[in-house]
Amino acid sequence: MDVRAGAGVCCGASVDCERCVVRPIAVCGALGREHMAEIATIAAERRLAAGQAVFDEGEIADSVFTLTSGMLKLYKTTRDGRRQITGFLLPGDFLGISFDRNYVYSAEAIVGSTVCRFGRRPFTALLERHPQLEHSLLGRALTELAAAQEQLLLLGRKSARERVASFLLGLCRRLGVIEGGRVQLLMSRGDIADFIGTRVETVSRVLGALSRGGVISMPSSHDVVIASWRRLQQEAGP
Amino acid sequence: MDVRAGAGVCCGASVDCERCVVRPIAVCGALGREHMAEIATIAAERRLAAGQAVFDEGEIADSVFTLTSGMLKLYKTTRDGRRQITGFLLPGDFLGISFDRNYVYSAEAIVGSTVCRFGRRPFTALLERHPQLEHSLLGRALTELAAAQEQLLLLGRKSARERVASFLLGLCRRLGVIEGGRVQLLMSRGDIADFIGTRVETVSRVLGALSRGGVISMPSSHDVVIASWRRLQQEAGP
DNA sequence: CGCTCAATTGAGCACTTTCAACGCAAGTGG
DNA sequence: CCACTTGCGTTGAAAGTGCTCAATTGAGCG
Numbered sequence: 001m002d003v004r005a006g007a008g009v010c011c012g013a014s015v016d017c018e019r020c021v022v023r024p025i026a027v028c029g030a031l032g033r034e035h036m037a038e039i040a041t042i043a044a045e046r047r048l049a050a051g052q053a054v055f056d057e058g059e060i061a062d063s064v065f066t067l068t069s070g071m072l073k074l075y076k077t078t079r080d081g082r083r084q085i086t087g088f089l090l091p092g093d094f095l096g097i098s099f100d101r102n103y104v105y106s107a108e109a110i111v112g113s114t115v116c117r118f119g120r121r122p123f124t125a126l127l128e129r130h131p132q133l134e135h136s137l138l139g140r141a142l143t144e145l146a147a148a149q150e151q152l153l154l155l156g157r158k159s160a161r162e163r164v165a166s167f168l169l170g171l172c173r174r175l176g177v178i179e180g181g182r183v184q185l186l187m188s189r190g191d192i193a194d195f196i197g198t199r200v201e202t203v204s205r206v207l208g209a210l211s212r213g214g215v216i217s218m219p220s221s222h223d224v225v226i227a228s229w230r231r232l233q234q235e236a237g238p
Numbered sequence: 239m240d241v242r243a244g245a246g247v248c249c250g251a252s253v254d255c256e257r258c259v260v261r262p263i264a265v266c267g268a269l270g271r272e273h274m275a276e277i278a279t280i281a282a283e284r285r286l287a288a289g290q291a292v293f294d295e296g297e298i299a300d301s302v303f304t305l306t307s308g309m310l311k312l313y314k315t316t317r318d319g320r321r322q323i324t325g326f327l328l329p330g331d332f333l334g335i336s337f338d339r340n341y342v343y344s345a346e347a348i349v350g351s352t353v354c355r356f357g358r359r360p361f362t363a364l365l366e367r368h369p370q371l372e373h374s375l376l377g378r379a380l381t382e383l384a385a386a387q388e389q390l391l392l393l394g395r396k397s398a399r400e401r402v403a404s405f406l407l408g409l410c411r412r413l414g415v416i417e418g419g420r421v422q423l424l425m426s427r428g429d430i431a432d433f434i435g436t437r438v439e440t441v442s443r444v445l446g447a448l449s450r451g452g453v454i455s456m457p458s459s460h461d462v463v464i465a466s467w468r469r470l471q472q473e474a475g476p
Numbered sequence: 477c478g479c480t481c482a483a484t485t486g487a488g489c490a491c492t493t494t495c496a497a498c499g500c501a502a503g504t505g506g
Numbered sequence: 507c508c509a510c511t512t513g514c515g516t517t518g519a520a521a522g523t524g525c526t527c528a529a530t531t532g533a534g535c536g
Contacts, residue, residue, distance in 0.1 A: 078476040080476045082476070084390050086391075099381075100384075105387060138379060141383060142336060142337055142379055145383050150314075152390065155394045155435060156434075157321070160523075194394075197394030200484095201525075204485080205524095221532090237318075238320070398491080427514075427516095438514085482532085483533095484529105487528090488525105488527090489525080489526075490523105491522105496520105497518085499516075504510080505508105506507105
């Protein structure tokens, strides 16, 4: 499959998409700027405080969103309180796209965030008018699928130490952090644990061990400096 | 998102798609029969023996496939031999669709199978001519994504007993097996283990325990009869 | 300053893995 | 036709990793 013009491209969190009241940057990236006016008519900005839900698993899926600033977590919960975070979203990412009637996961802001809401019907209509947008969405879905499969490998076959290292590595890659750079862990230890399938205590211990081993350093509990990219890769396992 | 005509529909393994040399039943289901002739011109059937690979992770992704009979496993492998099976494919499922240059997982037949091969370029061209096929593929990708997220929950948060029960339950659902019915486990214990993130010994022990507990019965090591659907659901956890 | 919530640290334990042996069925070659 | 091999599944005992529970420290805030 070829990546057609615009597919998978995203303006990036820091780019202002013209003088749009809403900033549906992901859609902007996929469709190109010529359709900004059209997009603006069906989109509405929504501000979210840290901890605020976008939607919950099981709700009627009547909206589609793109994250325009901040960070979200997507997760599934069981009746008895177990939780699995399936991903952390960065600006430009979509959420809530589904052919089902209901959302199959919950979404919640980790820090103050803004999303851009599209009604499901107008969004569907937009897709029908612009097949290249649907092509772009397919590309995104396939990328997410590949990421999920990578995470399956992590959860199914990696040790706690490898999981934490892999998590850090993945976060750095997405954020463009390089050796010597700093990653801000906006999420809590509990969130990390629920993402990599461990307990908070284990996350804490492994981070401590990596820090003591000189692989990383932690100026504060939510700031990680990558001391050695190579060693972190080794820790992340094969 | 609405499911448009034909999206996500599959003829089913037992349905013969007219007098087609190849039986690209999944594409048939998605596109409708009126395009069978067009599809047949770009597709080629390939027979696979049990254990034979369709493609390997890392290879140039120059083909797209649909499974027309048998069963495949998709998996990722690490350098040190660890393996994670990301899914088992049934007739009608696609594989190898990617916007990347290379395959990101390996695919191998579990039993004698037949696939239908499409060259990447002709397939891409087909998608361009038929936006509704791309829409259908998006639906499939989203379904697979939801399944992967369910599996993340299993791998990250469930006990060995719950994993095995969930696996059986999921397989029965896909195959349409009901209480009292029989599931054939075409895959080996090793495959099951690599799918649910345990060891073969654990799979064996849990299956034994479920059998002794009267939740299931095993006429042979590859045949499971669901004695109590309700209890199996309980075992599968919340 | 005292409160609260998050993160860390410690000790004991449970579940799954690891390692090893055995049974069984199918395939092979004399 | 039978001895032998090979692969897979099962079972047992020991070991280890990560979990549970509990206490302590630290950071943010009224």
